[in-house]
Amino acid sequence: MEAFEPQVPPPPLLECRDLTKHFGATVALDRFAAAIPAGRVVGLLGPNGSGKTTLLKMIAGVAHPTSGSLRVCGFEVGPESKALVSYLPERPYFSRSMRVREMIAYFADFYADFDAALAHDMLARLGVPEDAPCSALSKGTVEKVQLTLVMARRAPLYLLDEPIGGVDPAAREFILQTVIRAYRPQSSIILSTHLVRDVEAFLDDFILLRYGQMLLHAPVAYVTQEKGTTLDAFFREEFRC
Numbered sequence: 001m002e003a004f005e006p007q008v009p010p011p012p013l014l015e016c017r018d019l020t021k022h023f024g025a026t027v028a029l030d031r032f033a034a035a036i037p038a039g040r041v042v043g044l045l046g047p048n049g050s051g052k053t054t055l056l057k058m059i060a061g062v063a064h065p066t067s068g069s070l071r072v073c074g075f076e077v078g079p080e081s082k083a084l085v086s087y088l089p090e091r092p093y094f095s096r097s098m099r100v101r102e103m104i105a106y107f108a109d110f111y112a113d114f115d116a117a118l119a120h121d122m123l124a125r126l127g128v129p130e131d132a133p134c135s136a137l138s139k140g141t142v143e144k145v146q147l148t149l150v151m152a153r154r155a156p157l158y159l160l161d162e163p164i165g166g167v168d169p170a171a172r173e174f175i176l177q178t179v180i181r182a183y184r185p186q187s188s189i190i191l192s193t194h195l196v197r198d199v200e201a202f203l204d205d206f207i208l209l210r211y212g213q214m215l216l217h218a219p220v221a222y223v224t225q226e227k228g229t230t231l232d233a234f235f236r237e238e239f240r241c
């Protein structure tokens with residue numbers, strides 16, 4: 001007789017429970033709760049000041065919740081969870097005095113999961129000169145480099161805060177195809193953006209935030225199939241000023 005072994009499902013890649021962040025009297029995030037499984041590209045959408053950056057910072061472990069909890073692959077925020085998260089912050093963070101090639105070497109040294117060959121390949125596809133000092137690069141090219149460095153890590157969870165805001169519209173789709181789709185199917189990506197029209201074809205799910213509260217967490221198909229509209233049109237209608 002075969003022994004019956006109950007299958008214990010793996011923990012979600014990300015689980016947030018009642019996650020709350022106050023800055024003085026400002027409630028930046030209010031009891032945010034969500035579970036994100038592996039293999040999803042999730043758009044984090046909402047007007048200015050709705051809490052997107054605050055949420056990503058707490059998941060990355062660079063800001064601390066006022067209350068509530070979160071786990072990445074079952075780990076509370078700490079060294080284990082940070083090693084599993086590849087985070088692109090909203091502001092440029094790398095040394096402007098280094099050359100692109102040196103940045104790649106630096107990341108390869110620092111992160112055990114960094115795939116330098118993949119980074120070189122992505123930069124070549126994106127037309128970024130590796131010998132250029134970062135200080136000589138345009139804002140859009142700096143974004144391409146940062147996004148490449150973050151996506152060339154083999155991490156389970158990628159957090160991208162406004163990844164393509166400074167890139168020209170013609171290049172956005174190419175970048176999303178080249179860089180975002182380079183991730184592995186067992187990973188997930190959460191990306192915050194105002195460029196809903198540009199990213200919606202790449203998203204599986206979306207989360208809508210307003211005034212720090214989650215309005216909706218749903219598959220994009222909920223909007224395109226059940227509502228018969230685009231995510232961009234849905235977003236504009238929802239947040240009409």
Ligand SMILES: Nc1ncnc2c1ncn2[C@@H]1O[C@H](COP(=O)(O)OP(=O)(O)OP(=O)(O)O)[C@@H](O)[C@H]1O
Pocket residue numbers: 023026027028046047048049050051052053054055
């Ligand atoms: N360090 C801080 N000190 C005080 N208030 C803050 C701080 N960081 C964020 N806030 C406030 O928290 C709220 C959420 O800000 P957050 O940056 O998370 O929003 P966002 O959705 O990312 O905005 P945007 O789309 O403009 O980038 C805002 O009211 C903001 O002013």
